Amino acid sequence: MNWQLWLAQIRAVVRLEMRKTFLSRRGLWVYLLAAAPVLLFFGRTVDVMRSREWFDTSVAPHAVSRAALESIQPGANLEDVEARLGEPYSRRVFQSRRHSQTWLSYTDGSNTYTFRFSDGTLEGVSTRDRANFQDDALIYATFFQFFYLRLLIFFGCVGIFVNLFRGEMMNKSLHFYLLAPVRREVLVAGKFVAGLIAASVIFCTSTALQLWMFSIPFHATIESLHAANYIGVTALACLGYGSVFLAAGLIAVNPLLPAAIVLLWEAANLFLPSALKKISIIFYLQSLCPVLAPPEKDMNPLLALLVNSAEPTPAALAILGLLAVTALVLTWSAFRARKLEINYSSD
Amino acid sequence: MTPPPLEQSLITFDNVSRFYGEVLGVNRVTLSIPPGITSLVGPNGSGKTTLMNLMTALVRPTRGSIRILGITPHQPEKLFALLGYSTQFDAFPKGLTGFQFIYSFLRLFGKPHLECERLASQAIERVNLAEAAHRKIAGYSKGMRQRIKLAQAIAHDPRVLVLDEPLNGLDPLVRAETIAMFRELANQGRHVIVSSHILHEVDMISDQVILLSNGYVVAEGKISGVRSEIRDQPMQVLIRCNRPSALAAKVFDEDSVVEARLHSDGGGLLIKTRDADKFYRLLNHIALNGIEIETVAPADDNVNSVYEYLIGEEPQK
Incomplete structure (x- = not known):
């Protein structure tokens, strides 16, 4: 060898x-x-980085308490939710011939909560910890x-x-x-x-x-x-x-x-x-x-x-x-x- | 010093055949090649390159065995320490200069840096390419690429050189220098195996020839020996003398002479005979009887004639 x-x-x-x-x-x-x-x-x-900067300057000042956000339960009415939590930082609406879908986004300062409504009734919530x-x-x-x-x-x-x-x-x-x-x-x-x-x-x-x-x-x-x-x-x-x-x-x-x-x-x-x-x-x-x-x-x-x-x-x-x-x-x-x-x- | 055993000084093919699928490369080749310049001659597709590739293990025989100075081609670590091959492939590793090409090749031998540099420079100088050594091969002319391949083949001072069409693309001066180098290497007792289409060069440089046709070896050995074996073609002898007509009349007495043709200048004739030895003895006798013979020379004792007789067509130039 x-x-x-x-x-x-x-x-x-x-x-x-x-x-x-x-x-x-x-x-x-x-x-x-x-x-x-x-x-x-x-x-x-x-x-x-950019969305975090936007969030910190534009959204975080409108934070809602976590307790208030977590008290919202499926089946709640759109107007009631807005009345309890205030104006969301983001609102998206999709309107078809028969139904309307609405998404309202809130934050408690660190997490985001997105509420999904179908014809004005809450169907689900998705939460995301941004950090x-x-x-x-x-x-x-x-x-x-x-x-x-x-x-x-x-x-x-x-x-x-x-x-x-x-x-x-x-x-x-x-x-x-x-x-x-x-x-x-x-x-x-x-x-x-x-x-x-x-x-x-x-x-x-x-x-x-x-x-x-x-x-x-x-x-x-x-x-x-x-x-x-x-x-x-x-x-x-x-x-x-x-x-x-x-x-x-x-x-x-x-x-x-x-x-x-x-x-x-x-x-x-x-x-x-x-x-x-x-x-x-x-x-x-x-x-x-x-x-x-x-x-x-x-x-x-x-x-x-x-x-x-x-x-x-x-x-x-x-x-x-x-x-x-x-x-x-x-x-x-x-x-x-x-x-x-x-x-x-x-x- | 005792000479090496015979097997270790010969290149031998023992009943070697090679088929490419159903296509014949070479068939039943049995050869024994001694040192000196050996030319492989044959038309395109006759099996010259296959024979060289078999010798260097670039292809394997379908049948039979090959030994190069006692070594089988399937021991590359031993074989290529003593064999150099300049192939017909006109392709090189990309991006290398001529010097880097030879240097890198030598590094594959495991030789140290300085020795590789020295050997690469020597080989490049030997093929007269020193001025272009540090230029990229991609910019070389056909002749320069041919020379750098030759430099690669000789760089490690091999005992056996296998050269596929080594004179292609070379100008007349370089061609002459290259032939002189082959002769020098052959005189040192090395094997120089050359394939060529150019028969007058083969004639000039070869110690022996191997004629190939359609994958078969049709003749091998020294050209004169091969010619004398071709008995169905009368030998041609050129004679210059003072009385060619008288000479023609005398030689026709001999049964073996089949034709005598006078030269137009009246100073000689061409004889065709089936028995050259007998004819030369007769000629000695005639010379003693008043006809002054100036020169006698065989007219078809060359590769060209042998090729024409055995293979029957002019090789492709």
Whole structure:
């Protein structure tokens, strides 16, 4: 075993690949994927700050006591409610041919109460604590698990890792590596490390920026944000999905096909038997997410299913499981790479 | 110093076939290539590149086995330490200069930075590309790209050089320099395996040729040896002498001579004979009997003729 030589060769492959993965035009959309949630949370932060300022200057001075607000019961009359609570800070009316819907919003200074009337009779009240960090943390957890892991990192890894081999076959430059005295296994390792560095840098930076944006309105601490956990899960997602899409780039002429199959497999994970669940990336990642979004009463059942792991696994086991799946896929990739041929015309 | 065992100085193909689906690449190739310049000659699609790719494990044989100086192509860590391949692929890793291309390639060997720099500079100088070394390959002309590929193939001082159409796109001066380099490398006891369409160059540089047609090896060995094996085509001999008509009359006494054609200038003739050895013995006898023979030279003892006889068409230029 010539570990020293192999490490030097892996470093050489990584050096060559970094330029391609970070600066390739073909990978531009990966940056857009990573930047999109940062922009989303930036927009949200601006909106929250502005509405908070408006609330503090325009609404808070008209606060009503909490006791008065909570004394209003369903079935109450619109005129009675207005007579008891005074003029609302917001009124919305929807008039159809047969019915009218009215929403009156009040505040006690920190929470907002929205009363919904149908034809002048109170049907329901929704309350929102404007400064409740826990609610927003849950929103972020849902976003992270449902969109960021399952879609953005997933497709980002498709863009980065599939191109490690497939992109070079399309450029007709893969033979450059195959004519060097490098074991194919070492080549796979070098390319994977390069892809992992690129994906981790891009997506972990995105996660950190999202959390920072998210924290600004709440002045939240790093600990309360579980920043290290989220960034760790992001890196592990790059590791797991990266190995899968590197393998896909080795076998498939059109990488969209394996990407679609993996996407379906990951989505179907929730409905699979316990043994099959473990042969997926999302199973382990969900178990590692710091805030498990509990299904709310009025949450869409499908969404509730998606954001909750039915069988959460202890963190250590989840990490080991993910590493095992990754190692398995990379071993298979190395085996395939040994049989790899250069036949650009048919690729 | 004891010489290496024979197997370790040869490139051998043992009953090698390669099919691309139902399309034949090469079939039942058995070869033993000694050091020196070996040219692979054949029309497009004859299997030249497939043979080179098989040697370098870019494709795998469907059947049979290959050994390069005793090493199988599926040990890249050993094989490419002693083999350099300049492929026909005209594509390079993006964004690299000529120097970076060679340097990065050498780094893959695990060599240290300074050694890689030194070897890269040496290789680039050897192909006369020093002035353009720090320019992006994307801006290189066809000839420069050909030379940088050659530099990559020789950068690590390999014992076996496999070069797919290495003279394509080179101007006459560089072409001559490159051929001289091949000769120098061959004289050092290395294998230089070249594929080419340009037969007069093949003739000039080759120690031996391998003629391919439709995936089969139709002939191999030294050109004169290959020519003498083609018995259904009479050998052509060009003779310059003082009395060509008299010579023609005399040689026609010989059964093996099938044709004698006088030169229009009256100073020589072209003879076609089925038995060259017998004809040369006769010629010695004739020379002693009053006809002054100035020169005698085989007229079809070259790759072009051999190619035409065996493959039956002019290679695509």
